[in-house]
Amino acid sequence: MSKPKVYITRKIPDKLLHPYMNDIDFRMWEKEGEPVPRDVLLEEVKDADGLISMLSDAIDQELLNHATRLKISANLAVGFDNIDIEAAKEKEVIITNTPxxxxxxxADLGFALLMAxxxxxxxxxxxxxxxQWKNWAPYLLAGSDIHHKTIGIVGMGRIGEAIARRARGFxxxxxxxxxxxxxxxxxxxxAVYTDFDNLLSEADFVVSVVPLSSETHKMFDASAFKKMKATGIFINISRGATVDEEALFEALKTKQITAAGLDVFVEEPIRKDHPLMTLDNAVCxxxxxxxxxxxxxxxxxxxLENIVSVLNGGKPKTPVE
Ligand code: 8YV
Structure with missing residues (x-):
């Protein structure tokens, strides 16, 4: 009997695959500088039993239609907004994530952006x-304090709680x-529960850790930024699409808010000429x-554990349900 095939959409270290190589035929996209082209991915999934996907790979109806043997797609992320979960269920393809x-x-990175x-x-x-450092001046590059300020966390899941723990330490x-x-x-x-508007107006730091959904799409819009303090700082480590980027650009440009720390964008990779890239008060x-x-x-x-378990007829460790 031939070994099951698992396709990995980016290059990963061989040493992680060694324990399983006797039983599984691993294939992967080897070029580090570029994502797997869609037509290559569609071809590769045709005879794949398992797939390791990244956030930038759309696991949609079209792909699932090509993937007639696919039993599991393991997404290398806790989020899974790149996957059509309903279509996967219909095709009986198990989806797992990495919570x-x-x-x-x-949470460390969220705090790094906050401090930066x-x-x-x-x-x-x-x-x-x-x-440019020619002289010392009392207010040279003076920022704002972090300790004893108020943080407002939007989305109190696991990562939100981990940020809250760090904040309490400060x-x-x-x-x-x-x-x-x-x-x-x-x-x-x-941690004190409050409505969204109150959080925006009371917090010195507003941190988005909320999953992307139809309710959270563009929830940080012009009216949200208007409610924030002029000294307020916005941090986004969830998904770019929770933000109206044009409104954020305006709020930063006109100093309606002081700064933003952004790890995520509506389009990724973001274009070099995107307006947000031109601002000194946006750390991207x-x-x-x-x-x-x-x-x-x-x-x-x-x-890999999820894939091996499913291909051996077992249950996945971290299914998306
Ligand atoms: C991803 C993320 O892991 O887990 C998530 O949902 O956004 C990131 O941590 C990363 O983008 C790789 O897909």
């Missing part, structure tokens, strides 16, 4: 390297908004929330 293993790393924007780290780095007050109340976070982290990152060596390895190992 928990990336929680703390992604509040203390103007990127501007300061550019300033010194551009040889002596911050924590406000949150979520579909449902989180009693554990309220008791253990003194290429979607690296979970990108530590340790966490990306843990995420890949989890994808």
């Amino acid at each position: 928990d293993v990336l929680t703390e790393t992604t 924007t509040a203390r103007r780290i990127v501007e300061a780095n550019k300033y010194i390297k551009n040889d 002596g911050m007050s924590v406000l949150y908004h979520n579909r449902s109340r989180k009693h554990k976070a309220e008791e253990e982290l003194q 990152l290429p979607h690296i929330g979970s990108a530590s060596e340790e966490t990306r390895t843990a995420m890949l190992e989890l994808c």
Whole structure:
């Protein structure tokens, strides 16, 4: 009997595959600098039993129609907005994600953006390297304090809670908004539930960690930014499409809000000439929330465990249900 085939849509280290190579025929897209072309992916899934996909791969009806042997698609992310879950269910393709293993790393990055924007780290780095540091002045590159300020977390899931824990370590007050109340976070982290509008107007730092859905699409729009403090800082580590980027650009350009730290964008990779790229008060990152060596390895190992279990007739460890 031939081995089952698993296709991986990006290059990953061979050493992660070694434990399974006797039983599985792994194929992957080897070119690091470019994503797998859609026609190649559609061809590869035709005889694949398993797939490891990334957020930028659309696992949609068309792909699922091509993938007649596919039993499982393991998404290398906690989010799965790139996947047509209903279509996968209909085709009886199991979808898995990578919750928990990336929680703390992604919260670290959220906090890194918060600190970088509040203390103007990127501007300061550019300033010194551009040889602009000729004198010391009392308010040279003065930012805003972080400690003892108020953070407003929109989306109090696992990552939201991990951010709240960090914020408490900085002596911050924590406000949150979520579909449902989180009693554990309220008791253990003194997180205070509030409605969205109040969070926007009270928080010094507004952090979006909310999953993308029809309700959260563009929830940070012109009216949301108007409600924020002029000293307010907006951080987005969830999905670009939770934000109206034109409205955010206007709010930053006109100093309606002070700064933004953005790890995610409506279109990824974002274009170099995108208006947000022109602003000194926007710190922008290429979607690296979970990108530590340790966490990306843990995420890949989890994808592989899910695939091996399903191909051996077992249950996936972290199914999307
Ligand atoms: C992804 C993310 O892991 O987990 C998510 O939902 O947004 C990131 O951590 C990364 O973009 C790789 O797909």
